[in-house]
Amino acid sequence: MNLLKTYISNFLGRKGSYVFLATVFARLFSFIASWLALKLISNNELGVVLFAYNIIVFLIPISGLGLHQSLIRYGALLKEKEEKNSLFLYVFNKGILASIVLIALIIISSFFITFKFENTQLYVIILSFIILPSFIFEIIRAQFRLQHNNKSFAYTELTHSIIILFSVFLLSYFFKETGYAIALLITPLLASLLFIKKLNIDFKSKTKLSITNFSFWRYGFFASLSNVLTQLLFVIDILLIGHLLEDTVMVTNYRYISLIPFSLLFLPRVFIATDFVTFTENIYDKKYIVNYIKSYMLFFLITSCIMLLFSYLFAAQILTLLDPNFTQFVDTFLILMIGITGIYIFRGLFGNLLSSIGKAHINYYIASVALLINVCSNYYLIPKYGIKGAAITSAILMWFTGIISLFWFWFLYKKLLIKKA
Structure with missing residues (x-):
């Protein structure tokens, strides 16, 4: 505690x-x-x-x-x-x-x-x-x-x-x-x-910095591309539902059922936005980073459990607030809620830690693979399960990208510390 x-x-x-x-x-x-x-x-x-x-x-x-x-x-x-x-x-x-x-x-x-x-x-x-x-x-x-x-x-x-x-x-x-x-x-x-x-910037200052090299530009470019692909991951489900089911009603249903789960993703972003500079400044202090990871994961594990319990108990009532007809999609809603806990516990943290050690391109590669899996999986699951199939794909990928980010971070972080030493 x-x-x-x-x-x-x-x-x-x-x-x-x-x-x-x-x-x-x-x-x-x-x-x-x-x-x-x-x-x-x-x-x-x-x-x-x-x-x-x-x-x-x-x-x-x-x-x-x-x-x-x-x-x-x-x-x-x-x-x-x-x-x-x-x-x-x-x-x-x-x-x-x-x-x-x-x-x-x-x-x-x-x-x-x-x-x-x-x-x-x-x-x-x-x-x-x-x-x-x-x-x-x-x-x-x-x-x-x-x-x-x-x-x-x-x-x-x-x-x-x-x-x-x-x-x-x-x-x-x-x-x-x-x-x-x-x-x-x-x-x-x-x-x-x-x-x-x-x-309070002195716009006349012209100090040349050695860090503004190719790696500097490469990092920003791949970090931005990663954000573009991450946005696309949230949009592709709706596009594929419309394409495969040819039913605009189902597009609307999924759009609003996913509204609450996806809106809740702001919480880890708030913590990362507040803390990113601090843990990047201390990125070579392994003890600090390990303690931060433990603290973050504990907080969001507890948050996820409370959120999932509340969603399980009141899913029907939550969906009724949007539209009484949405209660038939309780399973889809709960699957998406389970999915976002993967971002809460893993992806939000380790994706940003990868950026913190200068490996933004890894996030881009992970997002690219996830996008490919998303399309292939949805082509099978959406025709078979409807919008629930899209939710299953999204939930699996939220956990998959988070866990892959975890493994990549620790692998690269250990190499970074060895190189620094």
């Missing part, structure tokens, strides 16, 4: 409670913003904007070629404040250039794609510009974490959600779907302008 108390105490000491509350409120405000857009804009026009936006959302993680990922990992290994600031400036300058190139490629590509819906190309072009302010916003957030200023990091999340709530309401009210697209675009821009001065 002392291990658990210390873990929670350290989390709170690093202002983890601010990160937790900001994340909860951000999700709430985001939901309200989506609901307002649905009420203010016709479904057809809104659907076109959302279709275009979903294309861009998949590309946002590779904005700046993933240099924001490199910033948080390599920045945590630097000792001096001046070095951290110089690394921020390097990422800022190079990342902006890379983001502009990516935007240009998207715009050029849009002219060679035949979109099914009218005005899709227009919104893809407009929304592609989100990539630049989103990248700047992410490196600002990363720099706050490097400064151990998780309180300000939490405020960035909260402020972003408040801006999007009000901008969506005002711009959608006056300019409908075009206003909604503009609201999505200006939100990260306004949030960045509000917080960039709080970093």
